[in-house]
Amino acid sequence: MSSSQPQAQIWVLVDYPACTGCRLCEIACSLRHEGVVWPAASRVTVYEFYPGAPVPHLCVQCPDYPCVSACPTKALSVDGATGAVLVDPSLCTLCRRCIEACPGRVPRVVPGKPYVLICDLCLGDPACVRECSKAGYNALKVVRKPSNTAIKHYAKPPEVLAEEVGARVLQVRW
Amino acid sequence: MVQLYGCWGRLLSVDLTTGKVGEERVPPAVFRAYVGGRGLATYLLWRELGRKWREVDPLGPENPLILLTGPLTGYYPGIKMVVSGKSPQSCGVVGSAISSHVAYAVKASGYDGIVVRGASERPVYLYVSEDHVEIGDASKLWGLGGFELVQALRRELGRDLPSLYIGPAGERLVRTAAVMSRWVHAAGYGGYGAVMGSKRLKAVVVDGKGPLPPVADREEFAKLRYEVIDKVASRHTFRRWGTTAGLWRVGYDTSSEPVRNWQEEWHSVEGFSHVVIERRYWVKNPWADWGCPLACMKVSKAEVGGRVYVTDGPDYEMGAYLGSNLGVFDVDKVIALSSLADDLGLCGIQAGNVVGFAVELFERGVLAVEDVGYELRWGDFESLRRLVEDVAYRRGLGAVLAEGTYRAALEIARRKGIPPEEVLKYAVQVKGIGVGAHGIRSGKDYPQPIAYAASVQGGDHTSVAGLPVASEESEVWSAFLDSAVICMFTAVEEATLLKFLKAVTGWGLTREELYSTVGPRILSLQRILLLLGGPDARWDPRVHDDNPPRFYEPLPTGPYSGSRASADEVKAKLAEYYSQLGWDELGVPTADTLRKLGLYDAVEVAEQIRIELRGE
Numbered sequence: 001m002s003s004s005q006p007q008a009q010i011w012v013l014v015d016y017p018a019c020t021g022c023r024l025c026e027i028a029c030s031l032r033h034e035g036v037v038w039p040a041a042s043r044v045t046v047y048e049f050y051p052g053a054p055v056p057h058l059c060v061q062c063p064d065y066p067c068v069s070a071c072p073t074k075a076l077s078v079d080g081a082t083g084a085v086l087v088d089p090s091l092c093t094l095c096r097r098c099i100e101a102c103p104g105r106v107p108r109v110v111p112g113k114p115y116v117l118i119c120d121l122c123l124g125d126p127a128c129v130r131e132c133s134k135a136g137y138n139a140l141k142v143v144r145k146p147s148n149t150a151i152k153h154y155a156k157p158p159e160v161l162a163e164e165v166g167a168r169v170l171q172v173r174w
Numbered sequence: 175m176v177q178l179y180g181c182w183g184r185l186l187s188v189d190l191t192t193g194k195v196g197e198e199r200v201p202p203a204v205f206r207a208y209v210g211g212r213g214l215a216t217y218l219l220w221r222e223l224g225r226k227w228r229e230v231d232p233l234g235p236e237n238p239l240i241l242l243t244g245p246l247t248g249y250y251p252g253i254k255m256v257v258s259g260k261s262p263q264s265c266g267v268v269g270s271a272i273s274s275h276v277a278y279a280v281k282a283s284g285y286d287g288i289v290v291r292g293a294s295e296r297p298v299y300l301y302v303s304e305d306h307v308e309i310g311d312a313s314k315l316w317g318l319g320g321f322e323l324v325q326a327l328r329r330e331l332g333r334d335l336p337s338l339y340i341g342p343a344g345e346r347l348v349r350t351a352a353v354m355s356r357w358v359h360a361a362g363y364g365g366y367g368a369v370m371g372s373k374r375l376k377a378v379v380v381d382g383k384g385p386l387p388p389v390a391d392r393e394e395f396a397k398l399r400y401e402v403i404d405k406v407a408s409r410h411t412f413r414r415w416g417t418t419a420g421l422w423r424v425g426y427d428t429s430s431e432p433v434r435n436w437q438e439e440w441h442s443v444e445g446f447s448h449v450v451i452e453r454r455y456w457v458k459n460p461w462a463d464w465g466c467p468l469a470c471m472k473v474s475k476a477e478v479g480g481r482v483y484v485t486d487g488p489d490y491e492m493g494a495y496l497g498s499n500l501g502v503f504d505v506d507k508v509i510a511l512s513s514l515a516d517d518l519g520l521c522g523i524q525a526g527n528v529v530g531f532a533v534e535l536f537e538r539g540v541l542a543v544e545d546v547g548y549e550l551r552w553g554d555f556e557s558l559r560r561l562v563e564d565v566a567y568r569r570g571l572g573a574v575l576a577e578g579t580y581r582a583a584l585e586i587a588r589r590k591g592i593p594p595e596e597v598l599k600y601a602v603q604v605k606g607i608g609v610g611a612h613g614i615r616s617g618k619d620y621p622q623p624i625a626y627a628a629s630v631q632g633g634d635h636t637s638v639a640g641l642p643v644a645s646e647e648s649e650v651w652s653a654f655l656d657s658a659v660i661c662m663f664t665a666v667e668e669a670t671l672l673k674f675l676k677a678v679t680g681w682g683l684t685r686e687e688l689y690s691t692v693g694p695r696i697l698s699l700q701r702i703l704l705l706l707g708g709p710d711a712r713w714d715p716r717v718h719d720d721n722p723p724r725f726y727e728p729l730p731t732g733p734y735s736g737s738r739a740s741a742d743e744v745k746a747k748l749a750e751y752y753s754q755l756g757w758d759e760l761g762v763p764t765a766d767t768l769r770k771l772g773l774y775d776a777v778e779v780a781e782q783i784r785i786e787l788r789g790e
Contacts, residue, residue, distance in 0.1 A: 020469045022462035024251075024403075030385070035392070037248055038385035040282060049334055051357050051484055052458030052473030111304070111383055134400065135467040136407045137460075169457050170475060170484060 009083035009145040012119075012126055014056050014154070016165050019139035021046055021054030028131035032122060040110045043119040044128045044140075047158035050166030055158060056140060058128075059085055059106050059119040062152040067118070070101035075115070083145050084121035092116050104155030178202045179390040180245035180678040181210065186285045186307065188300060190373050191235055191292030195307045200286065206681055207772065210244030210286065211659035212269025213696040215258035218289070219267055220699055223260065224779065228708030232262035232365075233347055233372040235293040241280070241338065241378065242287035244659030245679045248278040248386045249395065251402050252664030253464040255280070256656055257338070257361035259369050262349045263524075263578055263606040265711045266704030268364030268631045269656040273463045274355035275336035277659070282382025294374045301331070303381040312376040316345060319517035320354050321484075327377060337379045341519020343566040344371035348576040350524035350565065350608075354516070358471075358486035359463075362521030363607060363634045365578070390680030398674045406664050407467045413460050415448045416470035417663075420490030422447035424612065425498065429734040430619035432499035432611050434552050435530035436602045436724045439613045440732025443503045451488075451505050461486070468664050476506035478555065483513035491635075494611035495526025500533065501552025510555070511562060518566035527608030528579045529561050532571065534600050540590065546571045580606045580711070599723040603633050605704065605713050610635020615725055616734035622647065623739055624747045627719050628761070630700035636662060641747060643689060643754040650693030657696060694755055695771040698763040702776055705762065705783050714787060715761040719748055760787050 026042035034041050044058040061083045068076045068085060075091035076098060078084070092115035098107045099116070108117040119126075125142075132140040145151075183205070185198045200214065208217045218240060223230050230236050240258040247254065255277035261268045280287060283304045290300070294309070297316035301308040315326055320341045328334050336355070343351035344367030351367025352360035361367075389395045411419070425431035429440040444450070452459070455476050460469030471486045487493065488508055496515065497508035515522040535541040536550040543549055547570050550557050564572025574589075575582045579601045587597040602609050604626040612619045612635045614626075621638050628639035629649060637656070640647035646668060655662055658675060665671060668685060675683055683692065707713055725739040749759065756767030762784045765777045 017458075020460050020462035020466075022466045022469060023464050024467060027465055031396070034385065036385040036388065037278075038282070039278065040383040041385070047334060049328070051486075052461055112385070131403075134403055134407065135469075136413075137462075137469070169473070171457070 009081070010121060010124060010142050011061065011083070011145040011151065012058060012121070012129060013141045013143045015139045015141070016055060018137055019046065019054045019056055020137050021048045022135065022137070024131045024135050025056065025128035025140060028127040032127035041113055041117060043108070043117050045108070045158070047162055049159065049162035050170060053162060053166035053169040055161040055165050057104065057106065057158050057161065060104070060151050060154045061085065061145065062103070062155060063149045064152070066101040066103070067098035067107060070097045072097060076118070079120070079123075082121045082124050085118045086120055087115055087118055089115040102155060103152065105157050106155060177680075178205065179388055179680050180249065181205055181286050182281070182284055182387050184285055185287045185289055186302060187289045187291065188307065188309070189292040190290060190294040190298065190309065190375065193309055198289065205245065207692070208696060209654065209657035209692060211242050211256040211657040212258065212653060213657035213692070215240045215242055215256060215269055216267050216696055216699045216703070219258070219260065220703065220776070224703070227260070227703055227706040230260055231709060232260040232265065233368060235291070235373070237369060239290040239366065239369050239373060239375070240287065241276070242659070243277050243281055244657055246658040246660050246675060248281050248465070249389060249399070249678050250658070250660045250664070250674060251399065251406055252466045252468065252661035253277050254659045254661045256659050257353045257364070257366045259366060261364040261366070262368050263365040264632050264704060265606065265707040266630065267700050268607075268634065269637070269653070270353070270361035270364040270366055271636065271656055271659065272338070272353065272355055272361035273359045273661065274338060275464045276338050276355060276378065276380050278386070278464055279336045279380035279382035281386050282384050283380060284384055288378065290373060290375060293372060297374045297376050299377040299379060300375060301379050301381065304384050315376045317342060320519055321357060321517050323377065324357060327379060331379060335379045335381050337377050339377035339519070340367045340370045341517060341566070343519045344368055345376075346566070346568045346576070347371050348520065348566060348568065349578040349581065350521050350528060350576065351519055352521040354519050358516050360516070360521055362523055363631060363636070365521070365524075367519050367521070389678045391677045394673075394677040398670065398677055401670065402664070402666055402674065403467045405666050409468060412663070413469050415452070416472055416487060417490035418448035418451055418472065418487045418493060421493045421497070422449070424490065424494070424619060428618035429616035429729060429732040429737070430613040431494050432530070432602070432613065434501045435499060435534040435600065436613065437534070438731045439615060439729055440734070441498055441503070446497065446503045446505065455505065455509060466661070466664060470663055474509050476509040478506050478510040481510070483510040485509055485513035485516055488512040491611050492522040495523050495530075499526050499530045499611070500558050502555065502558065503553065507555045511559065514559060514562055518563065520562065520566055523610060524578060524608045525562055525565060527602060528565065528575045528582060529558060531579050531582070531600055531602070532561065532575055535586065535597070538600075540586065540597065541571070578606060579603045579608050602722045602724050604629070604722060605632035605718055606711055607632030607634055609633035609722060613725065614721065614739055615729050615737045617737065618734065622747070623721070623744050624751055627721050627744060628748055628751050630697055630704055639751060641751055641754070643694075643751065649697055650689055653693050653696045654688060691771060694767070695773065697755065698757070698767065698771060699773060699776065701757070701761070701763060702780055702783065706779070719761055720744065758784065760784065762787070
């Protein structure tokens with residue numbers, strides 16, 4: 001591959017049944033970005049509302065990037081190489097418009113961080129995916145970004161995902 | 175001042191009588207001496223109540239409920255927390271470990287632990303975050319079972335936050351009640367669900383949003399963390415089967431599994447194994463706790479009598495105690511009983527122990543229908559389910575059994591007008607704590623003949639005594655894991671663990687120091703408090719540093735038929751164990767030992783115990 005060729009954009013594929021709910025991804029993400037174990041500042045979060053039905057929750061890089069368009073200060077941009085949403089800490093005012101615009105309410109605000117947190121795909125080598133694979137769970141995998149615009153449908157609020165995945169695992173109303 | 179890494183050096187303290195909330199500092203030297211978790215709990219209890227230990231009612235407002243992490247909590251893969259206080263079972267200190275997200279959340283709130291004192295008049299829950307602590311009204315939550323409670327808390331708080339809680343059993347001060355977490359997790363040993371209930375504290379919810387404290391050596395920590403993850407993630411069969419695999423192995427292969435109140439320890443029921451459970455009942459495998467690369471848990475689901483039950487595993491202990499020990503070999507029914515214990519907030523081990531004891535008494539004619547209200551039979555799901563609920567709600571005979579096997583035996587003997595030994599001989603417990611589901615008679619499972627007899631936590635199978643003291647076989651090792659606080663299943667060999675501890679804390683704790691000073695310090699202090707005991711139970715080492723009578727009966731079935739514990743061997747090993755720990759022939763730490771361990775203020779109390787024992 002010649003160096004002038006653009007790098008294929010990547011995507012994190014989530015395998016819900018494979019997720020054990022261990023949250024090693026959160027630990028790895030916070031260690032990579034913050035240098036400390038800080039799950040609340042992780043860009044990926046695992047929610048588990050029903051036993052055995054954890055749902056990893058992270059930015060899916062919607063083809064139309066509604067968060068980027070919603071940002072009034074142009075703090076958000078798209079990284080051409082990876083497709084990730086990048087946050088410019090100096091421009092973000094924590095107005096939360098991106099959270100409202102996100103169909104999955106994915107961006108996070110956490111005390112101690114003066115800007116919104118969104119997955120930046122670790123510039124091409126996501127720590128969460130590496131960690132999940134090291135643990136042998138492989139619930140998160142790096143793939144070439146699908147052209148199918150249905151990827152946006154993965155961005156749902158955690159309680160919606162949990163409801164659906166939970167019903168499938170337990171096959172009872174909980 | 176010495177910089178503390180891996181810990182904050184502060185505890186949140188809450189007084190439910192006055193509603194006062196504050197902070198307590200824990201100096202770095204105390205962490206260095208006691209590590210954290212169980213060791214620190216023992217130190218705190220000794221300092222606060224040591225002088226009047228005997229008079230302190232474990233279910234009174236004076237007894238603190240202590241929830242502690244350790245320096246490795248949140249850093250070392252896997253998660254545990256220690257629940258402690260004066261135990262309503264042993265009247266000593268039990269470091270009761272529970273897998274709970276609350277552990278990391280407490281640290282992420284800027285605390286190493288929470289100490290709850292006093293008692294509220296009305297039901298409350300505690301909400302904790304880094305900048306806000308609130309004692310909330312729990313009157314609408316009181317009475318709820320665990321599964322409903324987790325949902326209700328989520329509605330009440332608008333978010334899914336980690337919590338520790340009690341079920342109906344804890345509310346009714348059942349001595350076999352556990353502190354629960356996340357549907358299926360229990361701090362069972364010790365009976366701290368009853369302590370929480372005595373404070374009318376339904377739940378502790380922790381909203382930790384901050385970072386964990388810094389570590390001493392980030393590079394070394396990152397390196398060791400992956401080393402441990404690699405090691406643990408390669409335990410493939412353990413991941414696949416979890417401890418459920420013991421249901422067959424501990425019974426059929428090693429003859430150490432409780433069957434019908436330990437009348438046997440062997441079974442050959444093919445359907446009673448993880449193989450069948452996996453094929454029929456696991457709907458999620460593997461399932462993990464926070465930060466765990468092992469994932470020994472599984473979600474099982476079964477329908478019994480038109481009702482759907484969900485539980486973890488059942489893991490080995492639940493399966494053995496609510497299955498084979500009750501003569502239940504249909505695994506769907508074991509899943510149901512395990513789920514029921516989770517929901518009621520009962521320790522499954524202690525519940526299975528006391529219910530099995532009751533069924534045997536019924537079988538032997540000591541208890542009759544007029545005592546119980548119905549017939550008890552091995553394997554009869556309906557009556558067993560009913561009795562488990564009666565224990566949790568203290569109904570009928572359940573109110574007696576709710577006191578745990580030891581106290582129930584004494585009460586039944588009193589009511590029947592028979593000598594206590596005639597009932598105690600069926601009570602498979604040590605110092606008020608039902609023995610875990612690993613027998614000693616065949617000698618083929620891990621516990622040694624003095625495993626329970628000499629343990630400072632009685633029948634606790636996660637804290638067994640063994641020789642030599644300077645090895646992973648000894649209770650020093652369990653005390654260390656419970657103080658560091660990490661999970662016994664993700665623990666690796668001691669050299670790596672000590673390196674890990676150094677990377678996080680910066681302490682250079684050596685193997686030598688662990689086995690000769692730090693471990694014995696924790697155990698000696700626990701031992702002194704255990705021997706002080708009171709107010710309702712006291713232990714004489716010459717009588718109570720022993721196995722349950724049942725372990726001296728020969729195994730009746732299986733390849734190790736005829737095997738039993740030998741009283742002479744137990745006596746000899748006890749003497750050796752005491753001597754290796756620097757305890758005298760009664761098992762009381764000597765003045766020299768206490769001084770060497772820096773426990774100067776315990777010398778006098780130990781001497782008093784010695785004089786009392788000799789005088790009696």
